[in-house]
Ligand SMILES: Nc1nc2c(c(=O)[nH]1)N[C@H]1C(S)=C(S)[C@@H](COP(=O)(O)O)O[C@H]1N2
């Protein structure tokens with residue numbers, strides 16, 4: 001294969017990889033692109049394999065040339081290999097449950113960023129060189145262009161694409177920094193926006209205060225597909241309905257009288273961030289289901305949010321796992337509205353998209369319900385994958 005064609009394919013692959021990677025990462029675009037997310041991920045993975053094939057091809061093509069002695073080749077080869085290796089790891093093992101897994105995805109993003117900056121530099125240098133060359137050749141030819149305009153056009157296109165890819169990578173980094181500053185770990189509430197007006201505040205029990213988990217590790221990224229709803233204790237209601245013997249509607253005061261338990265659990269978002277050792281205090285779902293008398297024909301539980309849009313569901317067996325709770329306190333403090341307070345669902349053994357924020361009720365139903373993200377390509381059984 002001809003080297004310049006090979007180079008162009010490689011440039012295209014890398015640019016598309018950076019762009020699809022950025023689209024997958026960007027929290028701001030998450031909702032807009034939700035319908036394409038699954039395809040985007042598959043395309044990104046496919047491009048990754050093309051990149052790996054390209055890397056092997058490059059080694060073959062250049063087997064007799066010593067180009068790898070040049071620093072920019074070395075660096076770009078390194079970033080491609082690094083991105084490919086971390087990407088492969090992610091494809092083979094996407095559980096993202098341990099700090100090591102989350103580090104792999106962070107490393108992957110960091111390498112991608114470095115690669116994007118390199119790409120930007122490379123495009124700039126080549127561009128400059130090409131311009132100087134045309135200028136000199138123009139002088140030599142007395143102003144006549146020697147290149148066919150079709151080739152120049154294609155080159156320009158590839159360069160623009162590469163420049164775009166580089167910009168996407170830099171945008172990714174800026175976004176990352178912004179998120180870091182917006183969501184620094186720290187005391188709750190305070191760091192996180194809270195527009196809830198709930199009185200009285202839930203009284204933390206002994207396990208919550210001080211938190212038996214010792215305070216959570218990591219940072220929450222505020223994820224929401226709607227505006228953050230603000231609740232107040234006057235109008236807030238919690239309803240249990242559907243296939244139950246004793247349906248109920250509780251106001252805040254009665255809701256706070258339902259017995260609560262304390263547990264320490266980890267929190268995993270499927271997009272690659274986790275928070276560890278969160279001490280939650282809340283109402284156990286299996287206990288609640290027993291309290292209201294869930295009927296045998298009730299096979300699923302649907303969870304509703306006060307945002308009016310978001311839902312998720314579990315099978316009745318899943319809902320009966322003893323660590324599924326409606327949390328009202330996190331590390332002994334009321335959950336701020338930005339993190340789903342006054343009450344949010346917590347399903348530690350599943351990815352956090354099951355953890356409906358601003359939970360206002362549940363329905364016991366006899367039919368499968370496909371929730372918000374589930375209907376946009378996320379798995380209905382959201383088990384956090386344990387390492388092999
Ligand atoms: N109502 C509602 N609940 C939701 C979401 C949402 O957009 N709306 N996002 C889910 C997802 S994908 C994640 S990762 C977690 C994020 O929780 P946090 O914002 O408290 O970090 O909430 C889940 N519950």
Ligand SMILES: [Mo]
Nearest residue numbers: 269270352353
């Ligand atoms: Mo998530």
